[in-house]
Amino acid sequence: MASRLIVKTLSKRHRLCSTSPPFLSKTSASRSASTLVVAEHEGGSIKAQSLSAVVAANSLGHDNPVSLLLAGSSSSLLQAAERAATCHPSISQVLVADSEKFANPLAEPWAKLVQLVQQKGGYSHVIATSGSFGKNILPRAAALLDVSPVTDVVEVNGPNQFVRPIYAGNALCTVRYTGANPCMLTVRSTSFPVPPLAADSKSNGAPISHVDLSTLDEDSIGKSRYIKLSSEDTERPDLGSARIVVTGGRGLKSAENFKMLEKLAEKLGAAVGATRAAVDAGFVPNELQVGQTGKIVAPDLYMAFGVSGAIQHLAGMKDSKVIVAVNKDADAPIFQVADYGLVADLFEVIPELLEKLPEKK
Helix, strand or coil, X not given: CCCEEEEEEECCEEEEEEECCCCCCCHHXXXXXXXXXXXXXXXXXXXXXXXXXXXXXXXXXXXXXXXXXXXXXXXXXXXHHHHHHHHCCCEEEEEEEECHHHCCCCHHHHHHHHHHHHHHHCCCEEEEECCHHHHHHHHHHHHHCCCCCEEEECEXXXXXEEEEEECCCCEEEEEECCCCCCEEEEECHHHCCCCCCCHHHCCCCCCEEECCCCXXXXXXXXXXXXXXXXXXXXXXXXXXXXXXXXXXXXXHCCHHHHHXXXXXXXXXXXXXXXXXHHHHXXXXXXXXXXXXXCECCCCCEEEEECCCCCHHHHCCCCCCCEEEEECCCCCCHHHXXXXXXXXXXXXXXXXXXXXXXXXXX
């Protein structure tokens, strides 16, 4: 019996619903659920994106214990574990893998670690966020466990049914996982916001356990090596989690003109983003790229200057709460998704904004 494909139009998007043949067993749904969240930490704290993965884990069903896996070395790892134990009431256990092998996010040792922890814990689901960290590690870990991962999940409809975007975000595909455990997911953090916790819902502290690494297979760990981390030294918020994002496109014409956009971002307390065209032209580094092949953002306010609105860029920002676009081309596609649009020369608009906006305190 062949699978059925149902296509429905939902506002500006399409949703593709793929139903599995009835003779396929629902392997992941038939067993009790338990989830392992592969988390990131920095400076002794859990990254906000990893808490979004915990929120996604809560959507898998009731009575779903969530274990948080942290790995690395030095005292910051233990600080992160202590904070993770009390940061969310859904976390039932914090697992710590303390070793120099995990000091840097290399795919080989981390994938081996995920394989080891999953086999010991027998988790039904393994979740990471769809950032460079999760995309680097989870597919390799899935290959070691001989399962197929479900990537870029934006909605969880149960323990084995998920929604993910396809065609650069122009369609939403509902997929049902029918494979063996574990079901491995990468989730878009922007689709699973972390709600503010009520005072009476704060966790008393989950137990912290150390992972036994004595059986870790080290034969295939040393295939790559860490060289260095290149990042921009700035006080601006992180692009992936900023409440306000100011983005420039090819219309800014040069790296020098991007400094004007950076001044605006400083006044607004915003992060700076860029289109792929601006990155390819060398105006800004690759880490600022927003879009299908860059970072996915959903801030409260997204301001686009000189951005035409290519489909690949829209895929990375159209879930923003409020979108403001400034472009001198009235027919630019960016205006189709913008809440507020201004047809004007950005080289006149930005200086006027800089003049009228007060300095950030």
